[in-house]
Amino acid sequence: MFDQGVRTLEHFGLEVLIGSAVHEVRGYLAGEDHQRAEDLLWALSDETIDGIWCARGGYGAQRTVASLDMAAFESLAERPPKAFIGFSDITALHALITSRLGWITFYGPGISKLSNATDYTLDGVRVALFEAQPFKVEPRPGVSTVTTLVNGTAEGILAGGCLPRLANLVGTSLQVNFDGKICFFEDVSEAVMEVDGNLTQMIAAGCFDGCVGIVIGDHVGVETQYDSSLELEQVFGDLLVPLDIPCCYYLPIGHGPDQATLPIGATVQLDADNGILAVLNPAVA
Template identity: 35%
Template sequence: MLMKPSKLKIGDKVGVIAPASPPKSEPLKKGIRFLEDLGLKVKVGNSVHKKYGYLAGNDTERIEDIHKMFSDSDVKAIFCACGGFGTGRIVSRLDFELIRQNPKIFWGYSDITFLHTAIHQQTGLVTFHGPMLSSDIGLEDVHEASKESFQQLFHTENFDYTYDKTKLETVSEGVATGHVIGGNLTLLVSTLGTPFEVNTKGKIFFIEDIDEEPYQVDRMLNQLKMAHKFKDASGIIIGDFKNCEPKKRERSLTLDEVLTEHIASTGKPALKGFNIGHSSPNIAIPVGSIGTMNTFEHSFIIESGISEGENE
């Protein structure tokens, strides 16, 4: 059953956690000030400032932060400070019944993709793939459109992707409707063969990534293709693939050639050029809400990811 979290109001308390790698201190402070400037009160998780190698505290500490934020009735939304690595280590130990009983806004991207996929598939909760506090909002030069994405949480209007639509290109023509699912390509591939394997059946499937060479993107797309994830999808949205250029190899296919070969061959409606992912701006979208894409109109519209009050 689909659940939409309640919208935010001025004065609400929100939580900040680091379920993967530790955030940089100064950018995080700036990101927290941004939330406060939106009129929100901020509660910071216990593991946010901890360091355990490349993780923000050990697995138990990061899990406890997630559980505490979801169980705290005063906390109306949970924002991830940054991505990095680590959510795949903790997802099998999450209390999904606790999350189901306490639905609220959950926001992040990149490594957080594993949590988006698992939480939505296990509970039906709509979550938000959007810019993070330390690695996006806390940067020196943050795009206003990235900041504006947070307004989705205060209003229940449908999301209509309008940012620089001139960049959008058709990979394969058609119209598709379905629940929107996806995220970081590397993390989506890492779900395969696990109890949290991404389910694309009848869904609009979106992908993005960063710092992967075309041959690496090729390998991951091929794995998803062999697992029928593109065949099962109703449509495909291609987000930003930042710095995904040839580096090691003298000869290489281009990123566009790789994407076209794997995705156009599916015959499913597909659009590319979206500022979704490791881009500036980073446009947030609700994961799990029903969307409609139309390649003839270069449009992508998604139902609001939040409810007016009581969870739907």
């Protein structure tokens, strides 16, 4: 899957260099924490490299952050930004790069997912990364229907990621707060009660204080574990509707077969009535 994904990148006209830790194996991790941290810093620092595309979701991302030479990393804020692409557990690296370097990063498919990407996913990558113009993420005709939880429109900076990883960041220096921002989140392979717990924790921690809008993406394989469970939509209604900000559910964001690529840190407008997320300013030069 990874090799086919690399060929997809080459079809985009990119020259691909593979980090030394990508093929390392240590249980569920790609080698030791320091190896991944050194790889990341090398790719971010090397002036011949224009962007970093994560191999896959990357469970060890938060551990990678802890092993970074933070002084060397933060010095990169003085350099021109690079494209950074990944999703799922890579949420921790998005939070790090956007908060410490001020770069726009891209929440989009990892290289392994590109191996069998749909036309929708590939078109989303092309529009977000290679075309310097505004674009929209909309419902897929004949595939999905967006549910409006709270009507209205909102404009703000886009922030978010994979819900359980956002919850893991609560109480750390990388906690993502949505004051003045439009939040997006998605999830995969969790019980409804875990979604409930993650959202409840983030609300209690103040993450949603001042948030101006919420976009909920795919929740692939999120299931009820007991006959007495709430449905996912009930959880969203219980916890998010009282925030009284524009909110809609089921845009193609996250672990579904069709995946939009979103620029974290860009200015966006949410139309919750019609389920449209418009990126207002080009995220690439």
